[in-house]
Amino acid sequence: MDFAYILTAGITTAIGPIAAIYALAAIGLNLHFGYTGLLNFGQVGFMLVGAYGLGISVNTFGLPMWAGFLVAVACAVVLALLLGIPTLRLRADYLSICTIAVAEVARLLYRAEFARDLTGGVYGLQGFADGFYDMNPIPRGSYGFGDITFSARDVWLMLFAWGLVAVACLVMWLLVHSPWGRVIKGIREDEDAVRSLGKNVFVYKMQSLVLGGVFGALAGVVIAINQQTIHPDQFMPQVTFYLWAMLLLGGAGRTLGPVIGSVVLWFLLTVVDELLRGLIQVGALPFLQSSDAGALRHAVVGLVLLLLIVFRPQGLIGDRKEMLVNVK
Amino acid sequence: MSSDANGAAVDRMPGVEPVPGSAKPDPILKASGVRRSFGGLTAVNVERLEVQRGTITALIGPNGAGKSTLFNLLTGFDRVDAGEWSFQGRSLNRLSGHKVARAGMVRTFQLTKALTRLTVMDNMLLAAPDQFGEGMLGAFARPVWQRHERLNRTRAEELLDRFKLLAKKDDIAGSLSGGQRKLLEMARALMVNPSMIMLDEPMAGVNPALVQSLLGHITALRDDGVTVLFVEHDMDVIMGISDWIVVLAQGQVIAEGRPADIRANKQVVDAYLGAQHDESGGEPGAETDTGESR
Numbered sequence: 001m002d003f004a005y006i007l008t009a010g011i012t013t014a015i016g017p018i019a020a021i022y023a024l025a026a027i028g029l030n031l032h033f034g035y036t037g038l039l040n041f042g043q044v045g046f047m048l049v050g051a052y053g054l055g056i057s058v059n060t061f062g063l064p065m066w067a068g069f070l071v072a073v074a075c076a077v078v079l080a081l082l083l084g085i086p087t088l089r090l091r092a093d094y095l096s097i098c099t100i101a102v103a104e105v106a107r108l109l110y111r112a113e114f115a116r117d118l119t120g121g122v123y124g125l126q127g128f129a130d131g132f133y134d135m136n137p138i139p140r141g142s143y144g145f146g147d148i149t150f151s152a153r154d155v156w157l158m159l160f161a162w163g164l165v166a167v168a169c170l171v172m173w174l175l176v177h178s179p180w181g182r183v184i185k186g187i188r189e190d191e192d193a194v195r196s197l198g199k200n201v202f203v204y205k206m207q208s209l210v211l212g213g214v215f216g217a218l219a220g221v222v223i224a225i226n227q228q229t230i231h232p233d234q235f236m237p238q239v240t241f242y243l244w245a246m247l248l249l250g251g252a253g254r255t256l257g258p259v260i261g262s263v264v265l266w267f268l269l270t271v272v273d274e275l276l277r278g279l280i281q282v283g284a285l286p287f288l289q290s291s292d293a294g295a296l297r298h299a300v301v302g303l304v305l306l307l308l309i310v311f312r313p314q315g316l317i318g319d320r321k322e323m324l325v326n327v328k
Numbered sequence: 329m330s331s332d333a334n335g336a337a338v339d340r341m342p343g344v345e346p347v348p349g350s351a352k353p354d355p356i357l358k359a360s361g362v363r364r365s366f367g368g369l370t371a372v373n374v375e376r377l378e379v380q381r382g383t384i385t386a387l388i389g390p391n392g393a394g395k396s397t398l399f400n401l402l403t404g405f406d407r408v409d410a411g412e413w414s415f416q417g418r419s420l421n422r423l424s425g426h427k428v429a430r431a432g433m434v435r436t437f438q439l440t441k442a443l444t445r446l447t448v449m450d451n452m453l454l455a456a457p458d459q460f461g462e463g464m465l466g467a468f469a470r471p472v473w474q475r476h477e478r479l480n481r482t483r484a485e486e487l488l489d490r491f492k493l494l495a496k497k498d499d500i501a502g503s504l505s506g507g508q509r510k511l512l513e514m515a516r517a518l519m520v521n522p523s524m525i526m527l528d529e530p531m532a533g534v535n536p537a538l539v540q541s542l543l544g545h546i547t548a549l550r551d552d553g554v555t556v557l558f559v560e561h562d563m564d565v566i567m568g569i570s571d572w573i574v575v576l577a578q579g580q581v582i583a584e585g586r587p588a589d590i591r592a593n594k595q596v597v598d599a600y601l602g603a604q605h606d607e608s609g610g611e612p613g614a615e616t617d618t619g620e621s622r
Binding site for chain 2: 174175178179180181182183185186188189190192193194195196197198199200201207211321322
């Protein structure tokens with residue numbers, strides 16, 4: 001087994017575009033849950049409307065790339081309003097039930113036969129991201145350090161994706177360290193108390209839902225650009241649960257929590273995967289085929305998360321004192 | 329008790345008839361026909377109620393009399409089935425909770441609602457009204473709101489000092505004791521600059537040593553010109569500091585008056601004080617049930 005290779009593979013994934021995509025979507029979830037206390041189990045729905053917002057604009061309507069971005073953001077705003085207006089005045093659990101349902105309904109709608117002219121149905125959309133790669137200013141070649149290398153295409157995409165993550169983190173930091181952030185943190189603790197002090201709780205929850213959804217849609221846009229093809233069945237509910245795992249792993253209610261969570265979880269997933277494959281190859285696990293590794297890695301990562309919840313419930317960079325405070 | 333001194337020395341309700349629904353010379357809050365039922369149960373059915381500006385008015389009544397429901401209705405935390413009420417001449421019907429607070433009528437809760445994972449200072453700053461940085465876009469204009477924030481911080485420190493919480497300002501509110509949370513909730517409500525403050529059982533669960541200082545804070549509020557309406561069960565407390573007492577039973581106002589009037593009111597003694605006297609026997613609160621002991 002080549003440990004150096006395993007480590008290299010782990011790091012490559014951890015700093016690659018996929019980790020950035022998940023970090024971006026988890027930042028949105030952090031605004032919802034970590035700061036406002038909204039239980040959103042349908043973040044993947046925002047990623048879906050974001051990815052398709054770009055794909056449909058460019059492919060079906062022939063709009064330029066930047067217009068596709070705006071459409072993606074607008075789609076997220078509309079979805080957040082649709083979700084929020086009926087549920088945000090009610091108790092917290094209504095929103096969470098609706099989010100998981102709406103995300104799944106959106107996936108089924110986008111893959112439905114009647115929507116095929118627009119969305120490509122089950123076949124999805126392809127070839128809408130050329131405009132992005134045509135703009136690549138980085139000369140051809142291979143970039144990296146040691147065994148970790150990326151093509152010029154990847155470097156361009158990573159700059160873009162991590163750039164978006166950096167902007168999202170900056171926006172989040174500015175927001176949560178402002179009076180606006182204080183109000184949404186207050187809502188997380190007790191929305192009746194905040195209402196009794198003259199704040200319009202509904203509007204704040206709506207703003208939080210919209211902005212977090214926009215971060216999700218931007219993640220969807222980067223997914224679309226990264227793959228250069230999208231199809232509805234990659235936006236399954238488990239994507240949202242990965243995001244939750246990353247958020248809790250990194251630390252909810254911390255600006256960098258979701259970013260660290262995404263990087264660490266992708267590193268773990270890859271390393272465990274490669275390790276299992278290696279062990280199976282050298283015959284250390286005779287009862288397994290190498291194709292089982294992919295499934296087994298999730299079990300191992302699940303175990304790691306379980307241990308984390310038991311021994312470090314606040315996440316990697318959370319505040320334990322805050323976590324364990326007597327909430328009653 | 330200080331009740332006699334308080335009630336007799338300064339009668340803040342001169343010439344007001346001690347009858348249910350009596351008109352006050354300068355009412356800050358006027359309600360009429362306020363009704364709320366849950367299924368077949370009529371929780372609140374208040375024909376007429378006025379609260380005099382600049383006084384401490386107590387709302388008492390046996391458990392289930394509808395005191396908290398009335399609080400919720402008046403402050404926009406629940407919807408009435410019928411009735412209307414106005415505050416400082418402005419109708420509050422159908423206004424949601426945050427608008428009622430902005431109109432100057434701020435409430436606290438029976439079960440204290442400290443924002444536990446925020447610091448004591450953040451609890452206070454949150455409550456300050458009209459903050460530019462509270463808007464989502466305004467939040468990005470740091471230099472604009474930071475000046476206002478400094479002024480709010482000074483005011484918050486003054487209030488915290490008054491409520492003996494200044495030393496705790498950087499602790500998270502969840503680390504405070506129950507009594508300190510009551511104090512914080514009161515200080516926080518004052519941060520809104522209310523003209524009327526509604527306290528739902530401010531003494532419940534508070535250490536007796538702290539009760540005196542809480543009472544001091546409440547009378548100080550009145551002396552600053554804030555109207556206080558509060559729900560309480562402790563008869564010593566009520567008789568001691570109230571200028572006016574409203575008795576609620578089964579959702580209706582059955583009596584109103586100065587502490588002395590209430591003590592002498594046969595109906596109240598039967599319906600409420602007497603019953604409590606029988607149950608609680610020799611407890612300290614019992615001696616205030618009638619005027620005979622004085």
